[in-house]
Amino acid sequence: MNDERRIIAADDVPSDGTVLFTVRAGTETSEAILTRLGNGTVVAFENSCPHWTDVRLDKGSGAYVRNGELVCQKHGATFQRDSGYCDFGPCEGAVLSTFDVTVADGEVYLTDDEFSFEHLGESGDHDLSTGSRIDFTGS
Ligand code: FES
DSSP states (O other): OGGGGGEEEESSOOOSOOOEEEEETTTTEEEEEEEEEETTTTTEEEESOSTTTOOOOOOSSOEEEEETTOOOOOTOOOEEHHHHHHEEEETTTOOOOOOOOEETTTTTEEEOOEEEEESSSSSSSOOOOSSSSTTOOOO
């Protein structure tokens, strides 16, 4: 495996939360989240709720997991962690976009040919000054 594609040790990926990382495709960066399933498999999803795509599931300290499902804290949509399928909430039936990742020798690698691994953590492309889509100007 290519070291440039190593994301994190598999043991450091939680099963009751997520780890945030940033990927790049050309000049564009996007955020992704890793979570570990009960069988040890690690999966990666885009860090964006299909209901309001500017809402991040993981704001930097791990997405909320309840009853084994990822939860969007904005309006409570729940997503199956193995497939990303939304089984409850305003975007029910939608599916989180995935990134290809592989575990080898206890390490998680990004194996998605469309993206390169940038770094762990936030992309820095979003505005951290507001926690809402509606700012004080009303726009
Ligand atoms: S923004 Fe995620 S459920 Fe509405």
